[in-house]
Amino acid sequence: xxxxxxxxxxxxxxxxxxxxxxxxxxxxxxxxxxxxxxxxxxxxxxxxxxxxxxxxxxxxxxxxxxxxxxxxxxxxxxxxxxxxxxxxxxxxxxxxxxxxxxxxxxxxxxxxxxxxxxxxxxxxxxxxxxxxxxxxxxxxxxxxxxxxxxxxxxxxxxxxxxxxxxxxxxxxxxxxxxxxxxxxxxxxxxxxxxxxxxxxxxxxxxxxxxxxxxxxxxxxxxxxxxxxxxxxxxxxxxxxxxxxxxxxxxxxxxxxxxxxxxxxxxxxxxxxxxxxxxxxxxxxxxxxxxxxxxxxxxxxxxxxxxxxxxxxxxxxxxxxxxxxxxxxxxxxxxxxxxxxxxxxxxxxxxxxxxxxxxxxxxxxxxxxxxxxxxxxxxxxxxx
Amino acid sequence: xxxxxxxxxxxxxxxxxxxxxxxxxxxxxxxxxxxxxxxxxxxxxxxxxxxxxxxxxxxxxxxxxxxxxxxxxxxxxxxxxxxxxxxxxxxxxxxxxxxxxxxxxxxxxxxxxxxxxxxxxxxxxxxxxxxxxxxxxxxxxxxxxxxxxxxxxxxxxxxxxxxxxxxxxxxxxxxxxxxxxxxxxxxxxxxxxxxxxxxxxxxxxxxxxxxxxxxxxxxxxxxxxxxxxxxxxxxxxxxxxxxxxxxxxxxxxxxxxxxxxxxxxxxxx
Numbered sequence: 001x002x003x004x005x006x007x008x009x010x011x012x013x014x015x016x017x018x019x020x021x022x023x024x025x026x027x028x029x030x031x032x033x034x035x036x037x038x039x040x041x042x043x044x045x046x047x048x049x050x051x052x053x054x055x056x057x058x059x060x061x062x063x064x065x066x067x068x069x070x071x072x073x074x075x076x077x078x079x080x081x082x083x084x085x086x087x088x089x090x091x092x093x094x095x096x097x098x099x100x101x102x103x104x105x106x107x108x109x110x111x112x113x114x115x116x117x118x119x120x121x122x123x124x125x126x127x128x129x130x131x132x133x134x135x136x137x138x139x140x141x142x143x144x145x146x147x148x149x150x151x152x153x154x155x156x157x158x159x160x161x162x163x164x165x166x167x168x169x170x171x172x173x174x175x176x177x178x179x180x181x182x183x184x185x186x187x188x189x190x191x192x193x194x195x196x197x198x199x200x201x202x203x204x205x206x207x208x209x210x211x212x213x214x215x216x217x218x219x220x221x222x223x224x225x226x227x228x229x230x231x232x233x234x235x236x237x238x239x240x241x242x243x244x245x246x247x248x249x250x251x252x253x254x255x256x257x258x259x260x261x262x263x264x265x266x267x268x269x270x271x272x273x274x275x276x277x278x279x280x281x282x283x284x285x286x287x288x289x290x291x292x293x294x295x296x297x298x299x300x301x302x303x304x305x306x307x308x309x310x311x312x313x314x315x316x317x318x319x320x321x322x323x324x325x326x327x328x329x330x331x332x333x334x335x336x337x338x339x340x341x342x343x344x345x346x347x348x349x350x351x352x353x354x355x356x357x358x359x360x361x362x363x364x365x366x367x368x369x370x371x372x373x374x375x376x377x378x379x380x381x382x383x
Numbered sequence: 384x385x386x387x388x389x390x391x392x393x394x395x396x397x398x399x400x401x402x403x404x405x406x407x408x409x410x411x412x413x414x415x416x417x418x419x420x421x422x423x424x425x426x427x428x429x430x431x432x433x434x435x436x437x438x439x440x441x442x443x444x445x446x447x448x449x450x451x452x453x454x455x456x457x458x459x460x461x462x463x464x465x466x467x468x469x470x471x472x473x474x475x476x477x478x479x480x481x482x483x484x485x486x487x488x489x490x491x492x493x494x495x496x497x498x499x500x501x502x503x504x505x506x507x508x509x510x511x512x513x514x515x516x517x518x519x520x521x522x523x524x525x526x527x528x529x530x531x532x533x534x535x536x537x538x539x540x541x542x543x544x545x546x547x548x549x550x551x552x553x554x555x556x557x558x559x560x561x562x563x564x565x566x567x568x569x570x571x572x573x574x575x576x577x578x579x580x581x582x583x584x585x586x587x588x589x590x591x592x593x594x595x596x597x598x599x600x601x602x603x604x605x606x607x608x609x610x611x612x613x614x615x616x617x618x619x620x621x622x623x624x625x626x627x628x629x630x631x632x633x634x635x636x637x638x639x640x641x642x643x644x645x646x647x648x649x650x651x652x
Contacts, residue, residue, distance in 0.1 A: 072550055092553045105551035109569045118565075119555030170555065 012237075013047040014223060021084070023048040023206055024069070024174060029078030031064050038064040040230040041078070046223075051200050051207040053217040056227030057253075062210045065227070066176050069208065070099045083173055093122075098172035102179040104163035106151040112138070112162050113147040119170045137165040140199065157188050164196075168203070177209045181216060193219045214254050218242070226250050242302075247383045251300040258348045259300045259381075267293050272380065273319065274299060278346045282319035286375030291382060301378035303351040308338060308369045321372040324348065326365055336362070340369060405628060412621035419616045429622040439607060439623065446587055446604040449518060453525035454582035458575060460526065461533025461582075468534070469541040485535065487528035496595030499524045503596060516598035524596045525589060529582035536581065540574035577638035584634050587627070 013020035022045035031039040039061040046052045054062040067073045069080060071092035079088045087095055098119070106115050113134050120130045138144050141161035151159055160180070167175055180196065181189045197220055200207050211217050217224050218238045226233045226241060226249075234241060234250045245251035248259060262276035262283060272291065274283040276299065283299050291297060307313075315321045327347065328339040335351045342348065350371055352363075363369055412430075416423035433439055464484050468477070487495060503513060503520050513519050548570070552562040568575075590605040597606065604627075608620055 070550075070554060072553075092550070093556045093558055097554075099551070099554045101547045101551055103545055103547050105545060105547040107548060107552070107566060118552070118557075122556035122561075166551075166555070 012222070014045070014050075017045070020047060022046060023050075023083060024208070025079075025081035026065070026069075027079045027081070029065070029068065029075045029080060031061075031068060031073060032076045037230050039068070039075075042230075042232050044225060044232060044235065046206065046208065048206055049204045050222045051197065051209065051220055053221035053224045054208065054210045054227055055212070055214060055217040055224050055254075057212060059229075060227040061230035062212075062227045063178060064230075066099075066178055066208065066210045069174070070097055070176055071095050096173040097176060098167040098170055098174075099176040100163050100167040100178065100180055102182055104151075104159050104183075106159060106162055106166070108151055111148050111150055112143065112154070115151070115162060116166045116169050119166065123170065133169060137169055140168070141165045156183055156185075157192065160184060160192065164199070168199075168205070172205065174206045174208065177207060179211055180209060182211070182213070189216070196220065226253060228253070243379075245300065245379055245381070248298055248300070248381050251379060251381060255302060256349060257300040257302055258306075259298055260346065262297060262299055264291050264293050264295045264297065267291060271375070273317075274380070278342070278344050279322050280343050281322045282317075283378065284317040284319035284375050285378070285380055289380045289382075291380070295382075298381040299378050300381055301373060303337065303349045304335070305377035306348070306350045306371050306373045308340075308350055308352055308363055308371060310363065310367065310369060312370050313372050315372055317375075320375060321370055322348075323368060323370045326363060326367050326369055329363075329365060338363065338369075340371060408621055409625045409628070411618065412625040414618055414621075417618065419618055419621070429618045433619045433622045433626075436619065439604075439619070442602050442604045442607040443623075445518065445601065449521050449525060449603060450583045450586040453522045453529055453586045454579045456522070456526040457529030457533045457582045458579045461530040461578060462537050462571075462575065464530065464534045465537035465541055469538055469544075485531055487531040488535070490528075492589070492591035493595075495528060496524070496592040499527065499592065500595045516596055517601040520596040520598070521593050521601065521603065524592050525582075525586040528589075528592070529585055532581050532585060533578035536578040537571060537574045540571050544570060573641045573644075576641050580634045580638040584631050587631070 024044075024046040026042055026044040026046075029039060029042045030037070042061075042065060054065060056062040064073060068075050069082075069087075071087070071090060075088060079086055081087065082096065087097075107118065110118065116134045116137055117130050120133055125133075134147070135144075138147055141164055143158060143161055143165070146154065146158060146162075151162065154162065160183070164180070167177075181192055184192060193216065209217075209220055211220075221238055223235060223237055224241050225235045228249050233253075234246045236244070241250065241254055245254065245257075251257045251259065260276045260278045262274035262279070264272060265275045265282070266273035267289070269288045271287065272285040272289045274285065274297070276283055285299075312323070313321060322342060324340040324342040326338055327341045330337040330339075331354075333354070335353055338350045338352065340348050340350060348371060354362075356362075411419060411422070413425050413427060414422055415426040415428070464480075467474075468481055468484070471477075499520075500516075503516060503523075506512060507514065513523070544567075548566055549562050552566045553559065557565060588605065589603075590609055593603045594606055597603065602610075604623075608623065611617060611620055
């Protein structure tokens with residue numbers, strides 16, 4: 001089920017946990033605010049030089065987890081280790097960790113230079129050393145000519161870069177970023193995403209990013225931790241999260257997915273057959289699944305993993321094909337999204353690439369179509 | 384649309400209602416005549432007269448001292464109260480505390496004055512302090528009600544203060560105390576300045592409370608003026624009033640400018 005490894009193991013230390021020591025260790029951390037359980041028994045290992053994204057909706061506990069790493073909140077129980085040292089009781093001003101705030105939190109009464117120098121001054125560095133470091137950081141974020149400005153004289157994108165420079169000034173071992181791109185408009189956000197990754201790779205600092213934007217997480221992250229209701233729902237590389245979700249929540253939260261309920265009719269080591277009345281056909285899955293005959297489970301498939309056709313295609317095993325009527329078509333330029341109503345009333349969303357320009361023969365409204373997929377396209381979900 | 388005549392006239396009437404008495408007072412302070420209501424020519428002799436009157440000068444000096452000291456005490460106490468109210472959202476007796484802090488704002492001066500007088504007398508009986516009544520008791524009394532005003536002003540400023548600024552400073556290695564002096568204080572400074580000026584002005588202005596808690600030989604400026612006026616208005620009081628108006632207006636103006644200049648930055652950042 002795992003895809004082949006294209007990269008050497010040492011660039012992906014999480015794949016070889018026996019030989020790599022995690023850099024950040026979150027062990028059984030729980031945080032309660034009064035009676036409200038914000039973070040529930042989270043354990044997470046993050047490795048050096050990772051760009052780890054905590055992804056979740058509002059109230060999923062991702063920001064609370066980040067604030068506990070920064071030291072602004074104390075875990076109710078559990079421990080946090082950074083670089084082998086227990087940080088649970090260490091106050092924020094003594095941690096080798098810096099944070100970039102969602103609101104940027106630039107000091108309004110200080111110039112850009114003073115903002116960046118603030119942390120260095122707290123370390124009692126020499127004047128010359130501080131000004132060298134500030135100049136270095138200003139050129140890193142391409143704001144050489146803005147050092148004397150006040151934050152209110154900068155645009156949103158420039159402020160974001162000042163905040164990043166200030167957070168990097170002390171060469172933290174670990175940088176925490178709270179919705180780093182949330183306040184930028186779409187175009188600027190896309191440009192900044194790549195810049196952020198470039199900076200992270202060139203400095204080798206470990207980044208932990210909190211975001212609610214899955215596209216952002218997919219672009220930035222080496223690994224993503226999906227959070228739901230204070231718990232980690234799944235941890236994995238972006239492709240794992242998208243292609244091999246471990247639960248209905250993850251499948252539904254990331255991207256869009258068609259999900260149907262079914263009952264196992266054949267359970268062999270090499271394949272599984274699932275009967276779904278919703279789908280009106282059998283699902284033949286070409287690999288073994290940890291399940292039992294007669295078990296009720298769910299099957300999820302992404303819209304782009306299915307094919308539409310007017311004629312009934314030939315499929316092996318008498319499965320993996322169903323039919324319906326096209327109800328809606330959303331033309332998005334590169335792809336078209338079809339909503340097809342099956343006989344059971346279930347609606348499937350299928351996307352097709354518009355590879356022919358202005359195709360006059362394209363499938364249109366109210367047509368009867370067949371939908372088919374390969375035996376490895378869907379994910380079988382038991383929870 | 385044609386500009387109506389109604390609005391300018393209404394504005395003129397409103398302003399004259401508010402400021403005509405003050406303007407006439409200022410004009411008559413430059414009157415030559417001994418009679419307050421009869422104009423007989425321009426002169427600054429009453430200003431000269433004023434500065435030769437030791438009673439008046441002593442009272443003015445006392446009032447300035449009291450104003451400065453009580454405004455400073457009120458600034459410290461009021462700021463602490465505001466921090467407690469804004470930063471600690473929930474603690475035992477919060478409602479009571481916030482009510483008590485702002486009570487002097489709505490309490491009639493007579494009651495505040497009387498209750499403080501009773502308190503001071505009782506304290507002298509039990510503790511032997513403060514001995515008698517005079518400058519000290521006036522300062523204590525003024526600090527009490529000025530604290531309420533400072534608290535309100537600072538509270539509103541702290542209310543829209545972005546907490547993450549302080550967190551950012553701590554994250555960069557500043558201890559909580561350092562953070563307070565580097566970040567919190569500079570940002571709420573405008574509110575502190577205007578709070579102090581407000582307290583100073585109110586203390587300078589107070590007659591009723593001071594009358595209750597003052598003792599022999601410690602008459603504040605308003606008390607002296609009031610007792611003089613009761614024996615008939617003399618033109619040097621006009622001169623004095625003009626000076627006070629000038630001082631107060633300058634103070635209020637400075638406070639307003641400081642508040643306004645700090646606003647646009649905050650709105651953007």
